[in-house]
Amino acid sequence: MKKLFKRMSVLLAAGFLILVAAGCGKPLADQDALARAKKADTLVWGVKADTRLFGLMDVKTGSIKGFEVDMAKALTKQILGSKGKAELVQITSDTRVPMLKGGNVDAVIGTMTITPERQKVLNFSDSYFNAGQSLLVPKDSKIKSVKDLTAGTKVIGVQGSNSVDNIRKVAPATKVLQLSDYAQAFTALKSHQGDALTTDNGILYGMSQQDPRYVVVGGSFTKEPYGIAMNKGQTNLTNAMNKALKTLRQNGTYEKLINKWFGDVPGFDIKEVG
Amino acid sequence: MFKIMFSNWDALLSGLGYTLMASVIALIASLIIGTAFALMEISLHKWVRVIGKAYVEFIRNIPLLVIAMAFYVIVPQFIMQMDGFTAGTIGLTIYTSAFIAETVRAGIQSVPNGQMEGARSNGLSYMQAMTHVVFPQAIKLVIPPLGNQFINLVKNSSVLAFVAGFDLMYQGKLIANATFNTFDTYLAVGVLYLVITMPMSYAMRYLEKRWHTA
Amino acid sequence: MQNFINAYSAVNLSYLLRGLWVTIEVSVVSIFFSFLIGTLLGIARYVKIKYFSAIVGFIIDLIRNLPLLLLLFFTYFALPNIGLRLSVIPASIVAMTVFESAMLAEIIRSGIGAVPVGQMEAARSNGMSYSQAMLQIILPQAFKKMIPPLVSQFISLVKDTSLATIILLPELTQHAQIIYGQNVNYTIPMFVALAVLYFIVNYALSVGSRIIDHRLN
Numbered sequence: 001m002k003k004l005f006k007r008m009s010v011l012l013a014a015g016f017l018i019l020v021a022a023g024c025g026k027p028l029a030d031q032d033a034l035a036r037a038k039k040a041d042t043l044v045w046g047v048k049a050d051t052r053l054f055g056l057m058d059v060k061t062g063s064i065k066g067f068e069v070d071m072a073k074a075l076t077k078q079i080l081g082s083k084g085k086a087e088l089v090q091i092t093s094d095t096r097v098p099m100l101k102g103g104n105v106d107a108v109i110g111t112m113t114i115t116p117e118r119q120k121v122l123n124f125s126d127s128y129f130n131a132g133q134s135l136l137v138p139k140d141s142k143i144k145s146v147k148d149l150t151a152g153t154k155v156i157g158v159q160g161s162n163s164v165d166n167i168r169k170v171a172p173a174t175k176v177l178q179l180s181d182y183a184q185a186f187t188a189l190k191s192h193q194g195d196a197l198t199t200d201n202g203i204l205y206g207m208s209q210q211d212p213r214y215v216v217v218g219g220s221f222t223k224e225p226y227g228i229a230m231n232k233g234q235t236n237l238t239n240a241m242n243k244a245l246k247t248l249r250q251n252g253t254y255e256k257l258i259n260k261w262f263g264d265v266p267g268f269d270i271k272e273v274g
Numbered sequence: 275m276f277k278i279m280f281s282n283w284d285a286l287l288s289g290l291g292y293t294l295m296a297s298v299i300a301l302i303a304s305l306i307i308g309t310a311f312a313l314m315e316i317s318l319h320k321w322v323r324v325i326g327k328a329y330v331e332f333i334r335n336i337p338l339l340v341i342a343m344a345f346y347v348i349v350p351q352f353i354m355q356m357d358g359f360t361a362g363t364i365g366l367t368i369y370t371s372a373f374i375a376e377t378v379r380a381g382i383q384s385v386p387n388g389q390m391e392g393a394r395s396n397g398l399s400y401m402q403a404m405t406h407v408v409f410p411q412a413i414k415l416v417i418p419p420l421g422n423q424f425i426n427l428v429k430n431s432s433v434l435a436f437v438a439g440f441d442l443m444y445q446g447k448l449i450a451n452a453t454f455n456t457f458d459t460y461l462a463v464g465v466l467y468l469v470i471t472m473p474m475s476y477a478m479r480y481l482e483k484r485w486h487t488a
Numbered sequence: 489m490q491n492f493i494n495a496y497s498a499v500n501l502s503y504l505l506r507g508l509w510v511t512i513e514v515s516v517v518s519i520f521f522s523f524l525i526g527t528l529l530g531i532a533r534y535v536k537i538k539y540f541s542a543i544v545g546f547i548i549d550l551i552r553n554l555p556l557l558l559l560l561f562f563t564y565f566a567l568p569n570i571g572l573r574l575s576v577i578p579a580s581i582v583a584m585t586v587f588e589s590a591m592l593a594e595i596i597r598s599g600i601g602a603v604p605v606g607q608m609e610a611a612r613s614n615g616m617s618y619s620q621a622m623l624q625i626i627l628p629q630a631f632k633k634m635i636p637p638l639v640s641q642f643i644s645l646v647k648d649t650s651l652a653t654i655i656l657l658p659e660l661t662q663h664a665q666i667i668y669g670q671n672v673n674y675t676i677p678m679f680v681a682l683a684v685l686y687f688i689v690n691y692a693l694s695v696g697s698r699i700i701d702h703r704l705n
Contacts, residue, residue, distance in 0.1 A: 028572075029568060029569070050666075056670075062503065093451075097454050098456035098561075104564070160451040179437075180435075184669070186669065187668065187675070188347075188438070190351065190672040191350040192350045192351070193438075332683075336690075347668075348676060429555040460562055463558060464554055464558055467555060
């Protein structure tokens with residue numbers, strides 16, 4: 001038995017070394033994502049599944065639907081040709097950066113604002129959607145704008161979203177609670193865990209559409225241009241993404257998708273977002 | 275990892291504080307509730323036994339996350355305001371109380387029946403016999419498993435991260451999101467958990483060995 | 489009441505059951521692998537090979553003393569670093585297996601330790617080799633005694649799969665969250681469903697273990 005174990009431990013160590021040697025050479029994050037995607041005919045996208053209008057799980061079919069999902073599919077066809085497949089992986093604001101940095105996904109299209117801090121660690125495409133941060137409150141709430149967020153109020157935000165940093169700047173007295181995704185955050189608002197929920201207007205309008213007892217108030221107090229995020233150094237994929245985005249804007253696909261998802265959302269101005 | 279640790283020391287420390295606070299509160303509360311249910315489980319009345327057993331069996335078979343989330347989501351909608359830390363700690367207490375009930379019951383039952391009978395025949399009441407004769411003997415058997423329950427509590431309190439409970443895991447997630455340095459952040463968080471749980475775990479093993487041979 | 493009827497629509501129920509299926513799938517595969525690995529680690533720890541056992545023991549202790557939540561995060565985000573892009577189901581299985589193997593190793597080590605030393609000596613003096621004695625005499629006796637703690641660890645594993653919602657494993661708890669996330673009136677019905685479904689699976693496991701335990705001992 002002891003002999004057996006000695007042999008086994010040698011084997012295990014050898015196996016581990018091989019794994020490390022095989023792996024260490026090329027962590028996924030460092031490989032050229034575009035070349036790999038072309039070889040596999042598949043681009044792996046991180047998309048939201050908790051955000052109405054952008055990316056929401058359809059319980060009936062078990063698939064994710066929304067503007068960003070349609071964009072991901074259209075962009076994939078542009079980049080990889082008609083055979084190209086878009087593989088969708090669920091992300092949240094909380095998990096999207098580690099998944100990009102780690103290499104779990106090639107690109108993220110998930111209501112992600114282009115910010116200088118994020119640009120230090122990620123590549124961004126040109127903006128595909130111009131949102132602005134706003135507030136969602138119960139219909140009978142006293143809070144009408146960010147000015148009403150005084151000491152003693154609680155605002156719900158989502159981990160990993162820059163809206164949390166923004167609200168701290170414009171309403172420093174309010175207490176911020178961060179939940180892991182938008183579904184949890186909206187449930188927390190409905191459970192009276194906070195007085196308002198803050199994030200970008202597009203997402204908030206989706207929540208208001210789902211449950212009209214909650215309304216978007218105060219207009220937008222920031223500018224949030226959404227970009228497609230890729231890992232730092234993926235220049236080829238970033239260039240291909242920008243080219244594909246331009247083509248979709250020129251051939252009318254982009255406008256069609258915007259109209260499909262945001263055309264009949266009350267209170268939402270589709271001219272502002274493009 | 276050290277850079278992350280030092281530059282976010284305040285946040286990590288406050289997270290650790292909430293983790294420990296939740297664990298200690300839940301340990302004490304679940305010790306009381308758990309002992310009560312253990313006594314119910316060995317009660318002389320059939321229906322009290324049934325209720326005790328049902329509680330323990332039910333809670334033991336449901337994930338902690340589900341219990342904590344239920345308190346966080348349902349209670350404020352219908353009953354009263356309850357923040358994430360409170361909801362999480364109540365969830366931890368209820369979950370752990372079922373395991374403590376089992377531990378305490380096993381401890382009490384391992385004390386030979388003759389002890390109770392002897393005490394009773396010497397004129398002690400059931401309660402007196404329990405507190406003066408049976409409990410002191412059971413406690414030696416119960417302490418190491420209770421220590422292990424505390425380690426579990428520290429680890430399990432990470433579910434507070436799901437309900438914005440300000441614990442170590444929650445702070446870790448916020449730091450990871452702010453610094454974009456996931457790997458080092460969770461390494462630092464892991465080290466802080468180990469600082470609490472590893473010494474506890476070795477201490478319990480030592481006690482178990484010592485009292486077992488004694 | 490109306491909420492309950494609406495919440496348990498065919499669409500929602502089938503979505504919940506799909507989640508339950510993932511829970512069971514991840515649990516069964518993780519139980520299988522962690523039982524195998526846990527047994528090997530448990531023996532490795534018991535036989536006391538110089539250095540090797542001590543190192544194995546230390547690693548086991550490290551893993552046992554970390555929250556599973558942390559291991560799930562780590563595994564999911566760290567695996568691509570060694571060139572492996574696992575989707576969320578296999579990644580969860582890897583994390584659960586690592587954690588549960590360490591937990592099981594402890595149970596198995598103490599189970600083997602509880603078999604009287606005389607058993608091994610008797611087997612050896614009857615001409616069996618160390619590994620023969622271990623496999624044919626010691627382990628079967630140890631496993632017989634270990635059934636209750638083993639199964640309660642398996643139950644923990646089933647419950648712990650709910651933590652993988654943090655990396656968006658599409659299991660039972662996450663599916664319930666998605667359903668009540670889209671309609672707040674379904675909150676209570678969904679939690680009731682979660683409690684019932686987890687209870688059924690885990691209670692079945694514990695009843696099964698009691699029957700086997702009773703037969704063997």
